[in-house]
Amino acid sequence: MSEIADKVKKIVVEHLGVEESKVTPEASFIDDLGADSLDTVELVMAFEEAFNVEIPEDAAEKIATVKDAIDYIEKQKAA
Amino acid sequence: MLQSAGANSGRRRVVVTGMGMVGPLGLGVENVWSRLIAGESGIGRITHFDPSDLPAQVAGQVPEGPTSEGKLTLSDWVSVKDQRKMDRFIHMGLVAATEAVEDSGWKPQTEEDKCATGVMIGSGIGGLQTIYDASITVHEGRAKRLSPFFIPSALINLVSGHVSIKYGFQGPNHSVVTACATGVHAIGDAARLIMFGDADVMVAGGAEATVCPLGIAGFCSARALSTGFNETPQKASRPWDKDRDGFVMGEGAGVVVLEEYEHAKARGAKIYAEIVGYGMSGDAYHITAPAEGHYGAFRAMRSALKSAGVTPADIGYVNAHGTSTMADDLELEAVERLFGDDARNLAMSSTKSSTGHLLGAAGAIEAIFCMLAIRDNVAPPTLNLDNPSRESVIDRVAHTAQQRQINVALSNSFGFGGTNASLVVRGV
Numbered sequence: 001m002s003e004i005a006d007k008v009k010k011i012v013v014e015h016l017g018v019e020e021s022k023v024t025p026e027a028s029f030i031d032d033l034g035a036d037s038l039d040t041v042e043l044v045m046a047f048e049e050a051f052n053v054e055i056p057e058d059a060a061e062k063i064a065t066v067k068d069a070i071d072y073i074e075k076q077k078a079a
Numbered sequence: 080m081l082q083s084a085g086a087n088s089g090r091r092r093v094v095v096t097g098m099g100m101v102g103p104l105g106l107g108v109e110n111v112w113s114r115l116i117a118g119e120s121g122i123g124r125i126t127h128f129d130p131s132d133l134p135a136q137v138a139g140q141v142p143e144g145p146t147s148e149g150k151l152t153l154s155d156w157v158s159v160k161d162q163r164k165m166d167r168f169i170h171m172g173l174v175a176a177t178e179a180v181e182d183s184g185w186k187p188q189t190e191e192d193k194c195a196t197g198v199m200i201g202s203g204i205g206g207l208q209t210i211y212d213a214s215i216t217v218h219e220g221r222a223k224r225l226s227p228f229f230i231p232s233a234l235i236n237l238v239s240g241h242v243s244i245k246y247g248f249q250g251p252n253h254s255v256v257t258a259c260a261t262g263v264h265a266i267g268d269a270a271r272l273i274m275f276g277d278a279d280v281m282v283a284g285g286a287e288a289t290v291c292p293l294g295i296a297g298f299c300s301a302r303a304l305s306t307g308f309n310e311t312p313q314k315a316s317r318p319w320d321k322d323r324d325g326f327v328m329g330e331g332a333g334v335v336v337l338e339e340y341e342h343a344k345a346r347g348a349k350i351y352a353e354i355v356g357y358g359m360s361g362d363a364y365h366i367t368a369p370a371e372g373h374y375g376a377f378r379a380m381r382s383a384l385k386s387a388g389v390t391p392a393d394i395g396y397v398n399a400h401g402t403s404t405m406a407d408d409l410e411l412e413a414v415e416r417l418f419g420d421d422a423r424n425l426a427m428s429s430t431k432s433s434t435g436h437l438l439g440a441a442g443a444i445e446a447i448f449c450m451l452a453i454r455d456n457v458a459p460p461t462l463n464l465d466n467p468s469r470e471s472v473i474d475r476v477a478h479t480a481q482q483r484q485i486n487v488a489l490s491n492s493f494g495f496g497g498t499n500a501s502l503v504v505r506g507v
Contacts, residue, residue: 015160016160017158017159017160017161038164038227038228038231041227042226042227042228045223045224045226045227048224049224
């Protein structure tokens with residue numbers, strides 16, 4: 001797993017208070033990890049802070065799973 | 080003996096079937112009560128932050144430690160994930176509400192019962208530390224980094240909100256904000272909702288957590304806090320004593336489960352006491368100081384007695400507002416005026432000498448103390464009352480608790496803005 005993926009996973013575990021084993025790439029923040037809409041706003045902010053990236057509202061809305069987040073951040077960091 | 084007579088007749092009766100508390104004397108009603116009766120103090124040097132550059136450096140803080148030792152381990156009550164979404168005053172309210180609800184044994188299963196159960200927990204100030212932290216974020220140009228939980232973390236009615244969500248209570252969801260009178264107003268107003276038929280059960284009380292730099296500095300600036308006992312914290316809260324020099328801030332929460340009497344009886348609930356009287360008034364005088372003679376307090380007490388259908392002779396114990404400020408003697412004078420010759424048989428103490436002043440939670444924990452005073456026939460003591468600044472025929476229970484027959488008790492709470500509230504409770 002990439003360094004970015006590791007860090008994303010860690011942030012998700014910390015913010016949503018879920019078991020690390022549940023944070024699979026396919027896991028949906030809302031459907032599988034118990035997040036509500038405010039949790040996802042906070043998660044995106046935490047990603048922005050941790051990776052020093054900007055995630056605009058329309059992009060944030062499309063980040064539904066752990067993999068979505070990792071992919072988006074990897075793309076931003078590669079750009 | 081006393082009947083539900085006079086102004087009392089014909090209305091639905093409201094009893095207390097659950098109690099919860101967390102504060103400077105620790106966690107849990109029975110633990111706090113036994114420490115209070117033993118004459119212990121919950122006041123110490125402020126440890127939540129470094130108070131060195133403030134004139135007031137003492138407060139009543141909730142002791143942290145194992146639940147089994149009557150101390151607070153927050154994660155036993157609120158998940159770590161949820162803790163970040165709430166200011167400390169909400170943590171306090173949730174802890175006390177959880178104890179109270181579980182103590183009551185009330186677990187509504189049907190939709191009808193859930194809708195007949197409401198919540199009214201207030202706070203004097205709300206999420207002050209949260210507002211302080213968020214202000215810094217914005218000030219630093221990081222407004223876009225503000226937590227989405229900032230607003231719901233700071234809002235006063237969110238204790239009621241969280242309690243309703245936790246237990247599925249779908250009845251009236253309300254809150255009170257009347258500074259240091261909040262706790263009494265919340266219990267009194269919630270009782271009236273039950274009397275009026277809006278609910279059968281109400282979870283009511285107050286929560287506060289302002290032992291933070293902004294809270295202490297703010298009350299310091301208003302010259303309201305004790306500053307002369309920083310080296311001897313347990314001497315700092317000394318109601319009616321001639322050396323008193325201001326109140327000592329405390330943090331915590333008190334919550335009761337109020338229930339319509341027949342409802343409580345039908346399910347075989349344990350009943351602590353009945354809420355028989357409630358009175359309110361406004362000083363219309365000054366934003367922080369009561370007027371000479373404290374006629375506002377007098378009218379609130381008189382109104383509470385009238386609604387209870389009792390006379391001063393019936394009252395065995397008064398839990399005074401008694402904050403350890405100059406206003407203590409004004410309250411004393413108002414009580415003497417109301418009680419007349421019956422003042423000679425009265426015990427009145429200020430438990431703030433032990434707990435400090437829990438602001439919006441004070442009235443709630445003190446109402447609980449009144450009910451326990453009735454249950455155990457004990458008047459809790461006023462610590463540090465070495466030399467009263469004003470003599471009185473009223474026994475202010477200096478230093479040590481007293482065994483005495485107490486059937487009816489009165490609790491006073493007065494707040495900034497000139498708001499006064501009194502509650503009368505009676506054994507059942």
